[in-house]
Amino acid sequence: MRYSVGHKQETRERLLQSSATQAKNNGFSTVGVDALMKAIGLSGGAFYTHFTSKDELFGSIVERELSQSLERLGGEGRQNQAKLRRCLKQYLSVAHLQQPGAGCALPALGAEIARGSVEVRQEAQDWICRLHQAWAQTLGSESLAWSILSQCVGALVVARMLVSPSIQQQVLASSHEQIIGQLEGLPED
Amino acid sequence: MRYSVGHKQETRERLLQSSATQAKNNGFSTVGVDALMKAIGLSGGAFYTHFTSKDELFGSIVERELSQSLERLGGEGRQNQAKLRRCLKQYLSVAHLQQPGAGCALPALGAEIARGSVEVRQEAQDWICRLHQAWAQTLGSESLAWSILSQCVGALVVARMLVSPSIQQQVLASSHEQIIGQLEGLPED
DNA sequence: GTCTATAAAGCGATAGAC
DNA sequence: GTCTATCGCTTTATAGAC
Numbered sequence: 001m002r003y004s005v006g007h008k009q010e011t012r013e014r015l016l017q018s019s020a021t022q023a024k025n026n027g028f029s030t031v032g033v034d035a036l037m038k039a040i041g042l043s044g045g046a047f048y049t050h051f052t053s054k055d056e057l058f059g060s061i062v063e064r065e066l067s068q069s070l071e072r073l074g075g076e077g078r079q080n081q082a083k084l085r086r087c088l089k090q091y092l093s094v095a096h097l098q099q100p101g102a103g104c105a106l107p108a109l110g111a112e113i114a115r116g117s118v119e120v121r122q123e124a125q126d127w128i129c130r131l132h133q134a135w136a137q138t139l140g141s142e143s144l145a146w147s148i149l150s151q152c153v154g155a156l157v158v159a160r161m162l163v164s165p166s167i168q169q170q171v172l173a174s175s176h177e178q179i180i181g182q183l184e185g186l187p188e189d
Numbered sequence: 190m191r192y193s194v195g196h197k198q199e200t201r202e203r204l205l206q207s208s209a210t211q212a213k214n215n216g217f218s219t220v221g222v223d224a225l226m227k228a229i230g231l232s233g234g235a236f237y238t239h240f241t242s243k244d245e246l247f248g249s250i251v252e253r254e255l256s257q258s259l260e261r262l263g264g265e266g267r268q269n270q271a272k273l274r275r276c277l278k279q280y281l282s283v284a285h286l287q288q289p290g291a292g293c294a295l296p297a298l299g300a301e302i303a304r305g306s307v308e309v310r311q312e313a314q315d316w317i318c319r320l321h322q323a324w325a326q327t328l329g330s331e332s333l334a335w336s337i338l339s340q341c342v343g344a345l346v347v348a349r350m351l352v353s354p355s356i357q358q359q360v361l362a363s364s365h366e367q368i369i370g371q372l373e374g375l376p377e378d
Numbered sequence: 379g380t381c382t383a384t385a386a387a388g389c390g391a392t393a394g395a396c
Numbered sequence: 397g398t399c400t401a402t403c404g405c406t407t408t409a410t411a412g413a414c
Contacts, residue, residue, distance in 0.1 A: 146363035154343020174335035
């Protein structure tokens with residue numbers, strides 16, 4: 001073997017990162033294996049030393065993306081309402097709206113995950129429920145946690161369909177405002 | 190011409206209806222022209238007498254679907270809060286969750302619309318803003334109207350990714366509960 | 379208006395050389 | 397581990413017969 005032992009793992013990691021970005025930007029089913037590999041400077045044939053099929057890659061992307069989202073959104077360690085507020089502001093920002101490839105996978109790939117295999121959906125459910133539990137703990141309400149999560153995802157889906165930047169911003173700002181309002185008068189954790 | 194004058198229009202309508210259902214169920218980019226035509230009992234070649242391209246069909250689907258959603262969700266005529274509550278209950282129902290093909294296009298095709306042409310997105314924006322205006326009138330708040338719209342779309346996107354029916358129902362019920370709570374204490378229209 | 383046939387390109391996946 | 401070449405299938409779109 002002419003390649004170092006860590007090389008395959010590194011290549012796999014680069015492939016996962018690059019593919020996730022492309023999938024969130026242009027849709028996973030839309031982009032071909034050849035384009036995925038070309039983006040990291042490799043040929044299409046080399047793909048199958050890292051994954052047995054394109055579907056397997058999709059599963060790994062979902063796993064990797066949602067675990068990252070969980071980290072960013074406060075699944076790790078103890079959380080307070082102030083930290084949650086900062087996460088919400090970032091999630092509902094114009095920067096997140098304009099850069100699907102660098103953002104959360106739920107608004108960008110939600111519909112494709114829903115049409116995916118049971119394994120992929122189970123993987124997604126695990127991470128989503130972990131995030132929900134963390135938020136429910138912070139908020140003291142399981143119902144409110146689900147509601148806010150849905151609203152965040154929906155706001156990005158809706159806003160990204162629009163053409164006018166000012167209306168896009170209204171959609172994001174409205175959800176942010178309404179959520180902040182719901183956080184007022186909540187018992188401190 | 191051996192066909193009646195209304196025949197082409199009828200065929201076009203059947204094609205639009207059938208294609209919209211397939212697109213919402215399995216994704217628009219995923220399904221091929223041949224499958225779209227076969228579903229209404231015609232061959233793939235006949236497609237291009239009705240639309241010049243597959244993209245043009247997508248635009249017509251979005252137009253038709255969103256105009257129907259606007260009707261169902263209360264864009265037509267005057268509306269009151271009681272009627273809006275009934276719409277919300279239906280939108281956030283398990284039946285809607287389980288039948289994407291018969292339901293609203295926003296959760297099912299939102300990401301694909303976002304990646305679509307400016308024309309398609311402009312069309313989507315027009316209908317979405319009309320719905321928003323109707324709801325804002327009923328609710329007396331533009332911000333609350335955007336927030337509820339985002340939450341409805343997001344709840345379906347999130348719930349449809351999950352595997353467990355009971356958690357799916359929790360997601361829908363949570364958004365419904367939180368929205369109803371926000372409607373309490375609102376001035377009557 | 380719809381059919382069959384076909385062109386031209388792209389897809390996912392495999393085989394063998396290096 | 398990656399490359400090139402290729403198989404077999406599907407895709408969007410067009411051409412010509414009926």
